Amino acid sequence: MGLVKHVASVELGYFGDTFGRPFFDAGPPSWWYTEESEPNSDMWATADESREHIVGLYRQAWEHSNSTIATLTLDAIGHVPWWPEERREVTLHHILVRVISDTQRHAGHADIVRELIDGSVGYLQGKDNMPPEDQAWWEDYRSRLERVAREVNG
Structure with missing residues (x-):
């Protein structure tokens, strides 16, 4: 569940905050990237975060991401708030490539975990x-x- 929560947070940050389209209206949750948050707090599920909650968060994140992608052009400029000032300016195209790469890497992690659990390998x-x-x-x-x-x- 930590991987799903992390992928949701990556999408919400890059397709939300980066392009002035924040997801959290009432302020971010305690695990969101802030000066006060615990490092890697988006990489694991707490005892009070159910599978339904985290999967629901991811579904909302992808809807939010889809809206940003549908609304903006590939050359739309955004600013990644957590990057160094001199590198913050990016295009939607750059962010799409970055998020696709991050997501596929974590899908590989999930596949390894699945293989360890069920003992099967390969495609299907x-x-x-x-x-x-x-x-x-x-x-x-x-x-x-x-x-x-x-x-x-x-």
Whole structure:
């Protein structure tokens, strides 16, 4: 849930605050990026934040993002408040690329977590796009990759 909350906060910040379209009318929640907030507070769900709440937040974030994208042109100028002054000015195009990159990276993180939970790998159940090798082959393959990595970083 922390990844979903984080992706929502990234979209709300970049497609909201950056372009003068803040999402939070009554002020940001305690986990929002402020001088007072705990570092990484958007990266985990608190005990009182239900799955429904966080998924709902993300749905609202993507609606807010879609509205910004539909309203502005790709060359629209925004200012990222949390970046250094000399780099704050950006275009919507720049932010789209940045957010797509951030989201795909976190989708990869979520896929790794899913693989650890359910033990499956690949694209789809029954269509995993993985080489059709047995468990022994995969263990040898993994050992070989780990050995090479250790040699390189050794």
